[in-house]
Amino acid sequence: DAGITQSPRYKITETGRQVTLMCHQTWSHSYMFWYRQDLGHGLRLIYYSAAADITDKGEVPDGYVVSRSKTENFPLTLESATRSQTSVYFCASRAGDRGVYEQYFGPGTRLTVT
Amino acid sequence: AQSVTQPDIHITVSEGASLELRCNYSYGATPYLFWYVQSPGQGLQLLLKYFSGDTLVQGIKGFEAEFKRSQSSFNLRKPSVHWSDAAEYFCAVGALSGSARQLTFGSGTQLTVLP
Secondary structure: OOOEEEEOOEEEEOOOOOEEEEEEEOOOOOEEEEEEEEOOOEEEEEEEEEEOOEEEEOOOOOOEEEOOOOOOEOOEEEOOOOHHHOEEEEEEEEOOOOOOOOOEEOOOEEEEEO | OOEEEOOOOEEEEEOOOOEEEOOEEEOOOOOEEEEEEEOOOOOEEEEEEEOOOOOEEEOHHHOEEEEEHHHOEEEEEEOOOOHHHOEEEEEEEEEEEOOEEEEEEOOOEEEEEEO
16 A cells, blocks of 8 residues: 555564564655654654665654655664653655655554653 | 744643634744644644735635735634644744755644643
8 A cells, every 4th residue: 555654563572672663655755754652742853864774863862763765764773772762653654856845754653662 | 044933832722712823933934834744643633824825824624824914923723623633733834945945834723622
């Protein structure tokens, strides 16, 4: 199906473990984003990518690693998960045209770190 | 830096009543403004957007929003709320930050609709 998908949708992991959240989009959008959503904070940007092999930090990047070897995929890795990383994670994408801002979101991954 | 404030954390309205959700932004230049809706367990869906021109913009699902530069506001309205409108609503401002055009989101307003 066309669009943006995330996997897994739900994940429970233990403190200190590595976990990778996957994001895949079929629109060939150049830009992709990772956000976390926490009560009272709205969405906060973790990392974004302007194209394959180009990534940059957002507002809250500490404890996260991203890569983008292919345009359609943008995985987010928590190298050593902490309880403070319990959150709902959203991936988004947008076209790279000039003046385009609107982003399109995946369904989210609910991550619990115990 | 840009910022967005949604003063109402939670709003409750009766089905059929009118709705207004408030959004105030801070940005030095002409803003790009958005409203997104998030239904339970779902991702964010774009309701409407303002870039320039007519300050009253129409969106999907019968929503509209009005840009008021003098008040730095972009309030979302609907004349008659349906039970299916119960969701969380996010206002966002688009701005150039770093090397990319990015969105900064408000903290959201949770809408409850009473039968």
